[in-house]
Amino acid sequence: MDDAGDGAGACGATNSAAPVTAGAGGYSPVAQALHWLVVGLAIMVVSLGLAAGSAPHNSATRADLLLVHRSVGLTILLLMVLRVLWRWRHPPPPLPPSLARVEAALAHLTHLGLYLIFILMPLAGYLASAAAGHTGTFFGVFEIPRLVPVNERLSQWAIALHLVGQYVVYLLVALHVAGALYHAVIRRDEVLGRMLWHHRSARFGS
C-alpha cells in the first residue's frame, strides 16, 4: 500500500511474476486514470451525501439523491479495489530523494489513510443501508444485493461510523492536496507532475 521501497524495481521488469514499477518517471496511465476518476467521484459522492442529508426526510428528492450517492459510493469501492490490485502489480515511482524522511513518511501515511478511508466509507455506507433493509438499486439498473440480515443496531453503528468518517475524508484530502500544492508551488519539484498527463505523454509517448 505504502510507496516505501518502491524504487527498487525498473520499468518493464523482465520476470513476468515480478511487479512492474513506473520507474523514476510518472505514474502509469492506468494509475493516473484511476486516481482522477476517484477524485471526480469523491467530489460527487460527498456533495450528494450532504445534499441527501439536508433534504426533507421521506421526500422523493432525498431518495433520489441517496440512490445516486450509494451508486457512486459503490463505484468508488470498486475502483479502489482495482487501484489496490493495480498498485500491487505496478508499484508507484519512488518519491524524490530530496524529500526529508518526515515528509516522505507523512506522504506515505496520508496515502495509506486515503486508501483505507475510501474503502471503509463505502463499506460502512453499504452496511448502514443493507442492515436497515434498503440497499436500493445501482443507478436504477439492478438491485444492489443485500448481503447482511436486517439489524437496526448494526445499521445505526454503521451510519454513525459513516457520518464521523466523512471528517476523516476531509482531513486526509486536505493534507493530500496541501502536500501536492506544497510540492508544486513551494518546492517546485516533480511530485505533482508525476500524476499529471504531461508526464504520461513524456514517458509513454502518447
Ligand code: HEM
Ligand atoms: C467513498 C464513499 C462515500 C463517501 C465519501 C460518503 C460520504 C457521505 C457523506 C459526506 C454523507 C453526508 C453526511 C451528513 O449528512 O453529514 C453521507 C451520507 C450517507 N451515505 Fe455515504 N458516502 C460514501 C458511500 C456510501 C455508500 C456506498 C452508501 C450505501 C450503499 C452510503 C450511504 C449513505 C447514507 C445512507 C447516508 C445518510 C444520509 C442521511 O440519512 O442523512 N454512502 N455519505
